[in-house]
Structure formats: structure tokens, C-alpha cells
Amino acid sequence: MIxxxxxxxxxxxxxxxxxxEQLPNEHGCMEIAASFDGSWLTRGHKSLIGIGCVVDVLTGLVxxxxxxxxxxxxxxxxxxxxxxxxxxxxxxWYEGA
Known part of the structure; x- marks a missing residue:
């Protein structure tokens, strides 16, 4: 579901x-537990593309x-x-000097 x-x-x-039993503070914010994981397309340090994802621990929502x-x-x-x-x-420019 999106x-x-x-x-x-x-x-x-x-x-x-x-x-x-937590309520939002005066700014409407709450402390939540989140998990982060990431992955690269290939193993090692040669991959050109990767992805990272933050997930709420309690609800499982991305x-x-x-x-x-x-x-x-x-x-x-x-x-x-x-x-x-x-x-x-x-x-x-290329060498960053």
C-alpha cells in the first residue's frame, strides 16, 4: 500500500x-524508533549505485x-x-587540485 x-x-x-503512551510535544513532534539499512549493487567498494532505507520499528512503515x-x-x-x-x-578540475 502506498x-x-x-x-x-x-x-x-x-x-x-x-x-x-506517548503524545506529541508542543511542536507536534514525537520520538520514534527507526532502523536504517543500505545496500550497494555489487560487493566491495566498486559499486556505482546503492540505496538506503529508513523504517519505523513499531509500524514497519518506510x-x-x-x-x-x-x-x-x-x-x-x-x-x-x-x-x-x-x-x-x-x-x-578532474584531479581536484
């Missing part, structure tokens, strides 16, 4: 209010996900353009 952020918030707040990539399309385009214009400037 839920929007508001629905998840309501389910989580309801679950913690009932099970943990709170957040993030896909990580070592490839940057903007960097590739800028690098290609710079390499064609000025080899020395490209080398300095």
Missing part, C-alpha cells in the same frame, strides 16, 4: 500514542529512501566541455 507523508505521520503518531550514485551527469557534461576547451584546466 501512503502519502501525511497518512504515514498519522499512522505512526497513532501507533506510538497507543502502544508507547519513512525515507535514498538512492546514491557515484555518477553525476552534470559533472560528466561539464568535464566533457572543459576537456574540449582546455586540457590543462580539465586536468586540474
Amino acid at each position: 501512503m502519502d507523508a501525511y497518512s504515514k505521520k498519522e499512522v505512526i503518531m497513532d501507533a506510538y500514542s497507543k502502544k508507547e 519513512l525515507d529512501t535514498h538512492v546514491m550514485s557515484q555518477h553525476c551527469q552534470s559533472c560528466a557534461l561539464v568535464g566533457k566541455k572543459l576537456k574540449l576547451q582546455d586540457q590543462d584546466a580539465y586536468r586540474i
